[in-house]
Amino acid sequence: MRRDLHTAAANAALGFGLGLRTDHYEAILNGPTADDACAEWPIDWLEILSENYMVGGGKPLHYLDRIAERYPMVMHGVSLSIGSTDPLDRAYLIQLKALAERVQPRFISDHFCWTGVAGRNLHDLLPLPHTDEAVRHIARRVREVQDFLGRQILLENISSYLSFKHSALPEWEFIRAVAEEADCGLLLDVNNIYVNSCNHGFDPQTFIDAIPVERVQQIHLAGHSHNGKLVIDTHDHPVPDPVWALYAIAVQRFGTVPTMIERDDHIPLLPELLAELAHARGIATTIKHAEVEASA
Amino acid sequence: MRAAPLLAPLQSRMQSFLLQGGADLRALVVADDIADAQTRLGIYADAYRLRLLEVLRGDYPVLFELLGAESFEGVGRGYIAAHPSDTPSLRWFGRHLAEHLRAVQPQRPELADLAAFEWSQGEVFDAPDASVLPLAAMTQIAPAAWGEMRVLLHPSARHLQLRSNAAALVGAHGKSQPLPQTQSTPAETWLLWRQQHMIHWRALGVAEAAALDAVRTHLGFGDLCERLCEWIEPEEVAMVAAGMLKRWISDQLVAELEFS
Numbered sequence: 001m002r003r004d005l006h007t008a009a010a011n012a013a014l015g016f017g018l019g020l021r022t023d024h025y026e027a028i029l030n031g032p033t034a035d036d037a038c039a040e041w042p043i044d045w046l047e048i049l050s051e052n053y054m055v056g057g058g059k060p061l062h063y064l065d066r067i068a069e070r071y072p073m074v075m076h077g078v079s080l081s082i083g084s085t086d087p088l089d090r091a092y093l094i095q096l097k098a099l100a101e102r103v104q105p106r107f108i109s110d111h112f113c114w115t116g117v118a119g120r121n122l123h124d125l126l127p128l129p130h131t132d133e134a135v136r137h138i139a140r141r142v143r144e145v146q147d148f149l150g151r152q153i154l155l156e157n158i159s160s161y162l163s164f165k166h167s168a169l170p171e172w173e174f175i176r177a178v179a180e181e182a183d184c185g186l187l188l189d190v191n192n193i194y195v196n197s198c199n200h201g202f203d204p205q206t207f208i209d210a211i212p213v214e215r216v217q218q219i220h221l222a223g224h225s226h227n228g229k230l231v232i233d234t235h236d237h238p239v240p241d242p243v244w245a246l247y248a249i250a251v252q253r254f255g256t257v258p259t260m261i262e263r264d265d266h267i268p269l270l271p272e273l274l275a276e277l278a279h280a281r282g283i284a285t286t287i288k289h290a291e292v293e294a295s296a
Numbered sequence: 297m298r299a300a301p302l303l304a305p306l307q308s309r310m311q312s313f314l315l316q317g318g319a320d321l322r323a324l325v326v327a328d329d330i331a332d333a334q335t336r337l338g339i340y341a342d343a344y345r346l347r348l349l350e351v352l353r354g355d356y357p358v359l360f361e362l363l364g365a366e367s368f369e370g371v372g373r374g375y376i377a378a379h380p381s382d383t384p385s386l387r388w389f390g391r392h393l394a395e396h397l398r399a400v401q402p403q404r405p406e407l408a409d410l411a412a413f414e415w416s417q418g419e420v421f422d423a424p425d426a427s428v429l430p431l432a433a434m435t436q437i438a439p440a441a442w443g444e445m446r447v448l449l450h451p452s453a454r455h456l457q458l459r460s461n462a463a464a465l466v467g468a469h470g471k472s473q474p475l476p477q478t479q480s481t482p483a484e485t486w487l488l489w490r491q492q493h494m495i496h497w498r499a500l501g502v503a504e505a506a507a508l509d510a511v512r513t514h515l516g517f518g519d520l521c522e523r524l525c526e527w528i529e530p531e532e533v534a535m536v537a538a539g540m541l542k543r544w545i546s547d548q549l550v551a552e553l554e555f556s
Contacts, residue, residue: 051385056424056451059493079384085304092384117307121381122314122344123389126307134303162336163326166302201330229330230339 011106011217014072015044016281017260018273025063027270033070042278043071045106047260050077053103054095064103073105074218074258076187079121080110080145082155083128083138086117093148100149106258107218109154109187112138112175127160130167130174135181142182154217155179156187159195159224159233171196172210179215186211188254189220189262190247191233198231204246208253219259221247221280236265239276248283252291256284313337314344315380348376348389355390356414358469359407362478371407374400387422391415406460406478413462413486416454420488420495423452426551433553434542441555442534443518447511447541448552452490455500455508459483463497491548503527507540517541 020028032041046067053064067073079092100108113125128134146152157175169177179186188211197204221244223237239247239261247259261276306324313319325333349372353360360368375396381389394412401407428450437445461479463486468475485505488497500508503524510520521533528536544550 051387054385055387055422058420058422058425058452058490060422061425062493083303085307089384095384114307116381117304117311119382120311120315121384122311123347123381123386124314124340124344126310126340129302129306131302133301137303161331161339162333164306164324165326166306166324199330200326201328227339228335230335232339 011258014106014258016042016277016284017045017047017074017258018043018277019076019260019262019264020046020048020067021263021267022063023267024270024273025067028067029063029070031270034072039278040274042274042281045072045074045258045260047074047076047262048103050075050096050099050108051079053099061102068103073103074107074260075100075103075105075109076156077108077110078123078125079115081113081115081121082110082141082145083112083114083126083134084117085114085137086119088141088144093145097149100151107154107185107187108149108151109156109185109218111156111158112178113158125158127158127162127164128174129164130169130171132168135169135174135177138178139181142178142184146182146184152183152185154185154187156189156220157192157196159189159192159199159231161199161230161232163200170202170206170210171200172207176210176212176215179212184215185217186215187218187220188216188250188257189222190250191220191222191224191239191243191262194243194246195224195231195233198229205249208246208250211253213254216254216257219247219250219254219257220262221259221276222262234265235262238272239279244279244283247280248287251284251287256288259284310340314341315377317341345373345376348372348381348386351386352376352390352393355418356393356411358414358466358475359393359410361469362410362465362475363407371397371401406462406480409458409460409462410465410478412456413458413466413488416456416488417466417495417497419454420452420490423450423490426450428548429545429550429553431542431545434538434545437553443516444556445517446514446554446556447517447544447550448554449508449511449544450489450549450551452488453549454488455485455505455512456488457483457485463499487549489547489549496547503536504540507537 034044053060077096111125112128114128115124115126116122142153193204193207221239222235223239225232225234225237259280261273263273309319309321313321321337322333325336327333349369352372363371375393378396379392394408394415397408397411460481461476465475485500486497487500487508488495506523507520510523521537524533524537
């Protein structure tokens, strides 16, 4: 059974969004609503970091509720630890479900990673060996999470700085195998594909071409830094040209999937992010028009 | 035939490497022209500590200013080694810092005081919401109901005992003023709470501290008054206690009056 594919079709028209950051709360609330998105204010939706709102109350939930009244929301988590060999954290899942009931998000996502074992959380998106064992392990847990939440989740490809010798599959085949076996959606982080292509020496187009089109429901765009020959996924810079170029390739393959700019550090004033978002929209629109003309 | 399970031992070894630095994972990691295994592993080891240090700096900005970057990093690295995170959210990672400082810097109790104060501020900031009683609610208390009445505080209310001028340091930091010298003070109970979204705090006299202690332990108002007799003349206790309640309600500290 492929859950939520009808919803996915509806969500495909969601448009272009931003990661919601506290620095921008007031600007978002004082700006137009999603219904009034325009060239100067191209925000159609907002993504929250789920864990930031797993609190009792106060300002975080106050702003969340007010902003969710104005914009479609998406929830993005970092602590599901879907690849961990610890049991799933039931208390975390209960909090995640409660937050989803409050926010009514279009998507709930996390990452192809593990974050700790033996009750510890290392608060990093740690890489997995790309093995059949890991595929089966993660797929089983994704199904368990989806059953608990009563909906499909999306998993995001991570950036990584090492790979394990035991890996029997390339990353893109690993992702495809989990998504098919678990029947989950994918959040494609184009920057992470670029980062990994540099760090592990593969052609990023090979990655994109191997990802099943119908599984990709959301796209992340971000910037990165360089550390010697390695590229670090720091989310503290504007989206650079190679990532924009890869985004264009992704749009050609996946269509106009809901896309957002993700900035977690050195957070600029909102207009800078709005300009990046407008650029993403421009790339998608240009490709769409070209396809229409080619088919006419 | 399926390969032997790899995932669990691999994760256990990588976690040991990140937490203690002991396990040698180089044989498991691909090395190539782009980077060797040690460099690749080092990215994760560095990122782990830097991320947690950044979280501590965010949770304890006044302690950071007081200690300076280098000393704060030393404290932070000790804390990270002693208290690895066990919660899904980084929000709670730094919750043991005051206790940690009491253990490792007993000669500087003002550091633990400051950490306790800053952590309490954070707890007040995102504690659960609740409606608060209007002052008019006091006029609706039937005379016979006062004795058994219990006061339920707003969920954001916190108290802590300080033996230093931590609150003055936090106040100065909030106004972007230079921090005053840390000073020892006689033990004093401090109350912190949230009004709307603003965090408030004030020192309590011994009688009010005892009264609030009675409230926290769900004593009735009559028992609370009995406790106050240790500091206040019996004939004045009812008036003083009612005055305290009035102030708590005015300060938006009272969520409910419970009559059983």
